[in-house]
Amino acid sequence: MAAPPLVAPTTLADPDTPFAVVDVHKAQSNIERLARRADRLGVTLRPHVKTAKSLDVAALLHGGAPGPVTVSTLAEAEAFADGGYTDITYAVGIDAHKLPRVIALLRRGVTLRVLLDSREQAAFVAEAAHEAGVAVPAQIEIDCDGHRGGLKPGSPELVDIGRILHEAGCLDGVLTHAGESYFAYTPEEQRLAAGNERDAAVAAAERLRAAGLPVGTVSVGSTPTAHAAEDLTGVTELRAGNYVFFDLVMAGLGVCRVEDLALSVVVTVIGHRPEYGWIITDGGWMAMSRDRGTSVQAQDQGYGLVLDLAGNPVPGLAMTGASQEHGTLTARAGADLPDLPVGTRLRILPNHACATAAQHHGYHVIDSTRSADTAPAIQAIWERITGW
Amino acid sequence: MAAPPLVAPTTLADPDTPFAVVDVHKAQSNIERLARRADRLGVTLRPHVKTAKSLDVAALLHGGAPGPVTVSTLAEAEAFADGGYTDITYAVGIDAHKLPRVIALLRRGVTLRVLLDSREQAAFVAEAAHEAGVAVPAQIEIDCDGHRGGLKPGSPELVDIGRILHEAGCLDGVLTHAGESYFAYTPEEQRLAAGNERDAAVAAAERLRAAGLPVGTVSVGSTPTAHAAEDLTGVTELRAGNYVFFDLVMAGLGVCRVEDLALSVVVTVIGHRPEYGWIITDGGWMAMSRDRGTSVQAQDQGYGLVLDLAGNPVPGLAMTGASQEHGTLTARAGADLPDLPVGTRLRILPNHACATAAQHHGYHVIDSTRSADTAPAIQAIWERITGW
Numbered sequence: 001m002a003a004p005p006l007v008a009p010t011t012l013a014d015p016d017t018p019f020a021v022v023d024v025h026k027a028q029s030n031i032e033r034l035a036r037r038a039d040r041l042g043v044t045l046r047p048h049v050k051t052a053k054s055l056d057v058a059a060l061l062h063g064g065a066p067g068p069v070t071v072s073t074l075a076e077a078e079a080f081a082d083g084g085y086t087d088i089t090y091a092v093g094i095d096a097h098k099l100p101r102v103i104a105l106l107r108r109g110v111t112l113r114v115l116l117d118s119r120e121q122a123a124f125v126a127e128a129a130h131e132a133g134v135a136v137p138a139q140i141e142i143d144c145d146g147h148r149g150g151l152k153p154g155s156p157e158l159v160d161i162g163r164i165l166h167e168a169g170c171l172d173g174v175l176t177h178a179g180e181s182y183f184a185y186t187p188e189e190q191r192l193a194a195g196n197e198r199d200a201a202v203a204a205a206e207r208l209r210a211a212g213l214p215v216g217t218v219s220v221g222s223t224p225t226a227h228a229a230e231d232l233t234g235v236t237e238l239r240a241g242n243y244v245f246f247d248l249v250m251a252g253l254g255v256c257r258v259e260d261l262a263l264s265v266v267v268t269v270i271g272h273r274p275e276y277g278w279i280i281t282d283g284g285w286m287a288m289s290r291d292r293g294t295s296v297q298a299q300d301q302g303y304g305l306v307l308d309l310a311g312n313p314v315p316g317l318a319m320t321g322a323s324q325e326h327g328t329l330t331a332r333a334g335a336d337l338p339d340l341p342v343g344t345r346l347r348i349l350p351n352h353a354c355a356t357a358a359q360h361h362g363y364h365v366i367d368s369t370r371s372a373d374t375a376p377a378i379q380a381i382w383e384r385i386t387g388w
Numbered sequence: 389m390a391a392p393p394l395v396a397p398t399t400l401a402d403p404d405t406p407f408a409v410v411d412v413h414k415a416q417s418n419i420e421r422l423a424r425r426a427d428r429l430g431v432t433l434r435p436h437v438k439t440a441k442s443l444d445v446a447a448l449l450h451g452g453a454p455g456p457v458t459v460s461t462l463a464e465a466e467a468f469a470d471g472g473y474t475d476i477t478y479a480v481g482i483d484a485h486k487l488p489r490v491i492a493l494l495r496r497g498v499t500l501r502v503l504l505d506s507r508e509q510a511a512f513v514a515e516a517a518h519e520a521g522v523a524v525p526a527q528i529e530i531d532c533d534g535h536r537g538g539l540k541p542g543s544p545e546l547v548d549i550g551r552i553l554h555e556a557g558c559l560d561g562v563l564t565h566a567g568e569s570y571f572a573y574t575p576e577e578q579r580l581a582a583g584n585e586r587d588a589a590v591a592a593a594e595r596l597r598a599a600g601l602p603v604g605t606v607s608v609g610s611t612p613t614a615h616a617a618e619d620l621t622g623v624t625e626l627r628a629g630n631y632v633f634f635d636l637v638m639a640g641l642g643v644c645r646v647e648d649l650a651l652s653v654v655v656t657v658i659g660h661r662p663e664y665g666w667i668i669t670d671g672g673w674m675a676m677s678r679d680r681g682t683s684v685q686a687q688d689q690g691y692g693l694v695l696d697l698a699g700n701p702v703p704g705l706a707m708t709g710a711s712q713e714h715g716t717l718t719a720r721a722g723a724d725l726p727d728l729p730v731g732t733r734l735r736i737l738p739n740h741a742c743a744t745a746a747q748h749h750g751y752h753v754i755d756s757t758r759s760a761d762t763a764p765a766i767q768a769i770w771e772r773i774t775g776w
Contacts, residue, residue: 016462016483016485016486016489016776017483017485017776018776019776050712050713072674072712072713073713074404092658092670092713092714093658093659093668093670093714094658095404095405095656095658095670095730095731096730096731097404097405097656097731098404101404117659118659118660118730120729120730120731121658121659121730143661146664148668148711148714148716149658149659149661149668149714179711268483268485270480270481270482270483270509270537271481271505271506271509271537272506273531273537276534280481280536280537282480282481282483285679285743286460286746287776289677289678290677290678290679290680290740290743291673291678292678321536323536323567324438324460324742324743325438325460325461325480326480326481326536326537328536341508342483342484342506342508342509343483343484343485343508352678354712355673355678355712358674358747359746361774361775386749387749388404388405388406388407388675
């Protein structure tokens with residue numbers, strides 16, 4: 001990894017709170033872990049950049065070179081195209097209204113793959129491709145677990161849609177996402193979810209092939225299944241996004257350890273309510289998001305776990321309440337409320353990295369291997385892509 | 389109200405979805421309703437601009453002239469100072485680290501009032517004021533209902549803090565916020581919450597006065613109590629923020645009607661899952677926020693209620709699921725799922741306007757009195773203030 005540029009000799013004690021922090025060492029370790037898995041499984045890794053939405057973070061994914069990525073918005077696709085990325089999957093069902101921006105990217109030489117799961121969408125993609133005189137590579141979304149969009153592998157529409165796309169020169173392949181794996185609470189359940197995800201994608205690809213339709217891409221993935229898959233025979237690529245930062249939901253599933261979490265939010269203690277057992281901070285849901293993903297897990301982490309500014313856990317303390325610009329920290333059952341004077345800075349580990357990162361314009365970057373001090377040095381400031 | 393400038397001859401059918409919409413007519417009506425109440429109650433209205441975070445929306449508050457406002461971040465204070473506002477209350481407990489920005493605003497001639505509830509904060513405010521040679525007007529936060537920060541009106545520290553501030557020339561007054569009124573489910577409970585809020589603020593002011601300390605500002609308010617208060621004797625100003633847009637939480641409390649909601653998010657249907665009874669849209673939690681405020685109310689509205697593009701309710705339909713860029717619409721018990729083809733645009737009314745607005749860079753402005761069409765004309769685009 002290239003050392004990020006030093007922008008200013010400041011530390012996490014300097015910017016006004018709240019602000020988001022990325023530990024580049026942890027992000028890099030998380031990235032390398034999944035890259036090794038993908039190598040071992042013999043598939044291309046196509047990271048989803050919707051969590052970090054940052055060209056700087058993405059530069060860690062493929063050793064600094066633009067590689068294949070997945071995006072959740074056309075704003076991301078456009079920003080990554082500007083950054084030199086030429087192989088992008090837009091993994092939200094396509095809307096006809098957005099096709100002009102898709103075609104503009106294709107004309108710039110970006111292989112922008114779109115997703116769809118209906119005859120209507122296949123028809124308007126085929127028509128737009130014909131009118132524009134460009135192939136619009138399209139993937140058929142497959143539903144492997146009843147989570148969201150997609151066709152069941154055995155759906156009667158599958159081959160029809162494949163045929164419409166193929167005749168227009170637009171059939172790229174199939175894509176599925178095991179969204180329900182976020183509720184797979186044991187390693188065995190996660191392995192089963194990964195197997196099921198693979199089976200659904202491969203079955204759909206085989207049905208299309210049996211109908212004489214060429215299927216290039218067979219794409220699967222979610223952070224839990226990407227880390228659980230044991231055999232991806234028939235799959236060409238693996239997607240995952242959250243894994244770069246990880247979060248308390250993923251730690252609760254056992255996909256990572258709490259110490260792997262690369263994203264946190266720095267807040268300041270602004271008050272105490274000893275009569276209620278509360279410490280009040282200046283980081284509310286505007287800084288953390290309203291996401292309470294761990295509320296359905298065995299260990300509910302409230303709005304987040306608390307670290308000191310150096311990154312050491314403050315045991316027994318959790319962020320349990322949030323209003324717009326106020327956070328409430330309380331002691332867990334049996335723990336004492338620590339003595340944290342007004343002005344103390346803390347770091348909060350989030351439930352859901354995608355949602356918390358989205359509340360910020362960018363990241364203050366630290367490297368926990370270089371910063372043994374109480375206030376780690378800020379190595380860089382990385383901007384986020386926003387909007388749609 | 390001055391007509392907002394026309395920026396382009398576009399309608400809500402034109403921008404790519406999702407995007408946020410403000411109905412300026414509804415916002416204006418909501419603003420006028422509370423302004424009339426404040427007049428009748430004989431108090432100054434100091435709207436909280438944290439919901440809209442927009443100078444354009446704020447221009448509706450005081451007939452286009454900069455009037456007193458409340459802010460939740462120094463970024464808002466600075467943007468409003470740039471916009472000519474000179475009377476601003478920063479209603480989050482002050483942190484010593486933020487005082488340089490406070491003092492810079494005071495030196496620009498902005499009366500920026502800060503909030504605190506501890507001797508430590510009073511001491512560092514007094515010290516900073518002394519060092520800078522400027523008075524830092526400070527309000528003591530009073531806890532009226534155990535919601536968040538503040539001192540009980542009878543707290544032993546109250547007079548000590550008042551004295552520290554007074555000796556430094558910084559004592560401005562007291563402020564309280566009936567945050568628990570968001571859980572006052574009947575008009576009678578809301579009236580009681582408003583009476584209690586007033587009583588707490590006035591009692592604190594009287595205790596300070598009895599100790600020989602001058603109290604100028606006696607500030608109360610929340611959207612529910614501002615609309616329920618019947619007598620504000622002893623109070624000098626009323627604060628509320630959410631009321632400009634209102635939302636489903638406020639409608640659930642009966643503070644407004646669903647038809648008063650001024651903020652919505654335009655989304656597009658991108659798929660159907662008839663086997664599950666789902667309509668899938670391109671508006672997920674990134675567009676709506678993760679806020680589920682109505683989940684604790686009698687009528688849980690999921691992630692929001694559904695309108696057609698013109699603003700008419702689509703009966704029996706609610707947004708019940710959200711992932712980052714996908715929304716799931718389902719029929720309520722007993723209702724049929726309407727036939728909404730791929731490409732149909734809808735508008736979603738949010739649970740919590742503050743949280744939903746925060747997911748967007750700005751607002752596409754319509755006027756429901758001018759737009760009887762299926763796709764209302766966009767009158768203007770108004771930007772939001774972001775960050776801290």
